[in-house]
Every structure is written in C-alpha cells, then in structure tokens.
Amino acid sequence: MGSYTKKNNKCIEFSTEYKYLxxxxxxFRKLRRLTQQQLADRMNINYETISRIENGYTGxxxxxxxxxxxxxxxxxxELFEHAKL
Numbered sequence: 001m002g003s004y005t006k007k008n009n010k011c012i013e014f015s016t017e018y019k020y021l022x023x024x025x026x027x028f029r030k031l032r033r034l035t036q037q038q039l040a041d042r043m044n045i046n047y048e049t050i051s052r053i054e055n056g057y058t059g060x061x062x063x064x065x066x067x068x069x070x071x072x073x074x075x076x077x078e079l080f081e082h083a084k085l
Contacts, residue, residue, distance in 0.1 A: 016056075017085055018056040018058075018059060018060070019055075019056030020056075020083040020085060021053075021060070021079065021080070021083045021085060022053050022056040023054070023083065024079050024082040024083035025050075025068060025072070025079065026054040027082060028072045028078075028079065028082070032072060034072075035047075036050040039068075039071055039072070042071040043067050043071050053068075
C-alpha cells in the first residue's frame, strides 16, 4: 500500500516506488553528510520539498530528478538501482 496525500480535499495514493526512490535519495544525501537544507540549497528549492520527496509524499519531475542527481553527485541509474526500481 502506498502513501497518501490530500489534494483538493481528495486522498491521492502515491505508489511505493516513490517511497523507495525517496529512501534512496535520503540514503545518498546522508552518505554525503548533507542535511535536507544543504541539499535544498544546492538545488535552489525549499527543504520541505526534499522532505516530501524523501518520505514519498510527492511525485517528482524528470527535471527534479536530474537536479537531485547532480546535487548528490550520483548517477540517476544508481538512484534507481539503490531503490530497486
């Protein structure tokens, strides 16, 4: 069962894939000894966005994935491989 979030007073389920990808991002962020704020600063976004991504509470665009990969200095393939996707 996936995570849920409310949008326009409707529950939307996010798949477990988002959760696994978020855990992978969190793993590499911690491996690099970065806080969510430091990663967010590298990407010019709000740290709350990083938190939502890592917890699987939000989808992620391809642009955001490329930005995360660059900021973490981890190939996209490795992010997905670690997430078992």
